[in-house]
Amino acid sequence: MATAKVLFSILASLLVLEQALALATFDTDTVCIWGEDNCQIHGDNLTLILNQWSGAAVKGTKEFLFGYVSKRIKLVPDNSAAVVTTYYASSPWVSTENDTHDEIDFEFLGNVTGEPYTIHTNIFVNGIGNKEEQFKPWFDPTSDYHNYTIFWSPYVVVWSIDDIVLRVFKNNEDKGIPFPKTRPMTVYSSIWNADDWACQGGQVKTNWTHQPFIARYLNYEDSVCLWTGTNSIQDCSAVTPENWYMAPQFRQLAPSQIDNMNDVRSYYMIYDYCSDTKRFNGAMPQEC
Template sequence: MDMKLIAGNSAGTVTTLYLSSDQSTGTHDEIDFEFLGNVSNQPYTLHTNVFSQGKGNREQQFHLWFDPTANFHTYSVVWNPRLIMFLVDETPIRVFRNHEKYGVAFPKNQPMRIYSSLWNADNWATQGGSVKTDWTKAPFTAYYRKFNIDACDGPNRASLSCSTRGTWRTHDLDANGRKRIRYIQKNFMVYDYCEDWKRFSQGYPPECKQPRF
């Protein structure tokens, strides 16, 4: 999906693009792009998360290396049995691997739909909730275009675009991709749940102990 975010004072707002299964079950799966607004001239925070079997708490956050309000940029997810990969303008920024053999639930059995939303979350979104939404700046407008899905599994796959049929199941980072993701995470990541000892003082989640790229 190509997106252009709210310009100016966007504090308190959250603009999203995400995949989710049925949330009424209590054991839903979810893959999140959430863009946390900020006061004018301060960077957006790109908040990513993965839920599996109703369990989330796997946040990684980034400041982007461009102004996401000036032009459209492309935000993508690769989701296959091996991994979930988040990409910005085809640059990988995060990988969540399938570590089921270590007891980590991985989204693979529940079909997910694609959603977008724009909502008020000024109790937490901007600087921990200390900056509230300035409603005199409304309306807040985000733009979406050029949605594309390449889905090559399931009962209706014959009717979908499957240009990568046969390769999507094994799609992974190559050497260049690993180099790029290391650079992004070193220079633009601002929060990683796998480094939050205060939050996980009883021990990090098991996937944090495994290779991540």
């Protein structure tokens, strides 16, 4: 993969990034779209609840093309087997029969007590995903809040946790690899039951004696280029002071950041689609 080469860092210049960030709140920038009784929004606090009757999901009020979004999340503690908590950005689904949506995923797959969560990442372009990378957390994601960030520019997509880059997906359109840059996205968060697949391949089911399962979110931040129509495809890609994510310092990792990312990938990565030769019958995706 390209992680050891010229990459990108959303944290290359903390000063620039802090100047660009805008503090959003769940109260003003988020609406519940599923499980209204299980969505609790109070200022900059969001609580999502899963029980036997329903899960919950919220959606951001902004459509954007490129930028930075960040949420602090404390995951479901104790026995969370088959409980999936999510945080992702997605363009609209127009049709399941002709799916062309783009999506950038964080999914957190729960486990039985004492076993680690799985941090699941993926990216969809033109409705096609199959680019999963999974990690074990190097921290307890249930005892405190941790900062999960998604950065998206015309050059790269980056997933980070607590300022440590997990993964980079570069724009390699010149090699015929699709990249998301024309469809506006919105931020979503949800909690739901997936005991048909999420815990040990579906072998471990949700233990409803532990309900309600509660995920907590804090400190919603964003700095994005708001979508105003198809003109935004050009406007949001222009090199201007407003489009801070286009600046050169956000296109390359510092050596220490490369080292940190490589350490995480070496010691905590548990699945990489680019290493799964059986899955693709030897015909590996071109970016691998």
